[in-house]
Amino acid sequence: MRITKIEEKPVPISSNIRNSYIDFSKMTASIVAITTDVIKDGKPVVGYGFNSNGRYAPTGLLRERFIPRLLEARPEEIMNDKATNLDPEKIFDVLMKNEKPGGHGERTVAVGTLDMAVWDALAKIEEKPLYRVLAEQYGNGTVDDKVFVYAAGGYYHPGKGLSALQDEMKGYLDQGYTHVKMKVGGASLTEDLKRIEAVLGVLPAGDRLMVDANGRFTLDEALTFGENIKDYGLFWYEEAGNPLDYELQAELSRQYPHPTATGENLFSFQDARNLIRYGGMNPKRDYLQFDCALSYGLVEYMKILEMLQENGWSPRNCIPHGGHQLSLNIAAGLGLAGNESYPGVFKPFGGFADDYAVENGYVRLPEVPGIGFEAKADLYETLLRIGD
Structure with missing residues (x-):
C-alpha cells in the first residue's frame, strides 16, 4: 500500500x-x-x-x-x-x-x-473505531463505554456581565454537563472572584468548577489567587503560571491544598517528563492535560503515558486539552479520566458525534471506523472541502 x-x-x-x-x-x-x-x-x-x-x-x-x-x-x-x-x-x-x-x-x-x-x-x-484499535493493540483490551467530559467556556467577552456568565453555565448544565470551566487571570482579582462566585451560584458544589489562568500569573500572583480561592473547593486550578516554569508549579502545589492541572502547552515527551520531575505535582490529586494533536501526535502521547506510569501516575489523571474526537477515542481506548469539551466555541472542531448527547457528564462514542469525523456532520462537511 x-x-x-x-x-x-x-x-x-x-x-x-x-x-x-x-x-x-x-x-x-x-x-x-x-x-x-x-x-x-x-x-x-x-x-x-x-x-x-x-x-x-x-x-x-x-x-x-x-x-x-x-x-x-x-x-x-x-x-x-x-x-x-x-x-x-x-x-x-x-x-x-x-x-x-x-x-x-x-x-x-x-x-x-x-x-x-x-x-x-x-x-x-x-x-474499526480508533478507540477499539487502541484498546486491542496498545491497551488492555477494555474500552470505556462512556467518557467523562466537562464544558470549557467562561471566556471574557465584550459586554458580558455576571448574569450572562451564569446563563452560559446554566446552558451547559442543561446540555447534560455536570462540570464546567471558566477563564480567570484576565481581570482584576476582585472581578475574577465575583465571576467565580457568580458561577458557583448556579452549581450544586464547588467541585463542579474548574478555573483556568492560561499561564498568566507570576509566582506571587498565582499563590495569592490560590489563597483567595482555596475555600471554594474547586475541581482544579489550571495553568496558573507559564507552563515551562516548573518551580512556580512546584511551589503552587506545595501551598495550594486542592488539585491543580497543567500540561496543555507542553508539546513533547521531554517537556512532560520535566514537569513530572520538577513540577512538584501530586499523582494522587492533580491532573495532566497534554494534547496529542499539538504535541507530535499519538505516537508521542503513548510514550508520555508510559513515562507517567513509570513515575507513579495513572492514565486516570489525564484529561486532555482540545475538546476533539481524537482525545475522546484515546480516553475510551486507553483508559484516561476524560476529555475536555467546547460546546459553544471553536466550531466545527469542538464537540463530538451527532446524536450522542452528553448525559450526566458522560458521552458515548459511535461505532464508526476511524476517529469518527463522519458522524459529525458540520465537521465532516468542512473536511470534505479541503481540496476546494
Whole structure:
C-alpha cells in the first residue's frame, strides 16, 4: 500500500472571545487529508486530521517540510511489517528525519496534525473505531463505554456581565454537563472572584468548577489567587503560571491544598517528563492535560503515558486539552479520566458525534471506523472541502 496524496488547508476558527493572554479573533487551524490506495466500499481510504485550538495553522511547515517528506518516503518506510496498513511509529520517524532535538516550536503542531490523519486512516483500514484499535493493540483490551467530559467556556467577552456568565453555565448544565470551566487571570482579582462566585451560584458544589489562568500569573500572583480561592473547593486550578516554569508549579502545589492541572502547552515527551520531575505535582490529586494533536501526535502521547506510569501516575489523571474526537477515542481506548469539551466555541472542531448527547457528564462514542469525523456532520462537511 502507499499514500497517493496529502492535502492541507488553513481554515478560520475565529471568535470574539479572549482568555487571560490572547484573543481568538484571527485564530486558524490546519485541516489535512491523507489519501491511500486502499479501497473500502469502492473508494480510497482517506484519513483526516487537524490541529487543536490555541495554535495557528502550521501551513508553511506542513507544505514545505513535513508533507513532502512523507510523500517522498518509500512504502516500506511507512507500512507495518505485513504491508497491510500504515505504521504510525515508522511515519513519525520519517516526519522527524533530519530534525534536531529540542526547540520543538510549532513543528509539534504540524506533526501532530498529520499524525491524527494517519490514525484515522489506519483505523478505517482496520474497519474499526480508533478507540477499539487502541484498546486491542496498545491497551488492555477494555474500552470505556462512556467518557467523562466537562464544558470549557467562561471566556471574557465584550459586554458580558455576571448574569450572562451564569446563563452560559446554566446552558451547559442543561446540555447534560455536570462540570464546567471558566477563564480567570484576565481581570482584576476582585472581578475574577465575583465571576467565580457568580458561577458557583448556579452549581450544586464547588467541585463542579474548574478555573483556568492560561499561564498568566507570576509566582506571587498565582499563590495569592490560590489563597483567595482555596475555600471554594474547586475541581482544579489550571495553568496558573507559564507552563515551562516548573518551580512556580512546584511551589503552587506545595501551598495550594486542592488539585491543580497543567500540561496543555507542553508539546513533547521531554517537556512532560520535566514537569513530572520538577513540577512538584501530586499523582494522587492533580491532573495532566497534554494534547496529542499539538504535541507530535499519538505516537508521542503513548510514550508520555508510559513515562507517567513509570513515575507513579495513572492514565486516570489525564484529561486532555482540545475538546476533539481524537482525545475522546484515546480516553475510551486507553483508559484516561476524560476529555475536555467546547460546546459553544471553536466550531466545527469542538464537540463530538451527532446524536450522542452528553448525559450526566458522560458521552458515548459511535461505532464508526476511524476517529469518527463522519458522524459529525458540520465537521465532516468542512473536511470534505479541503481540496476546494
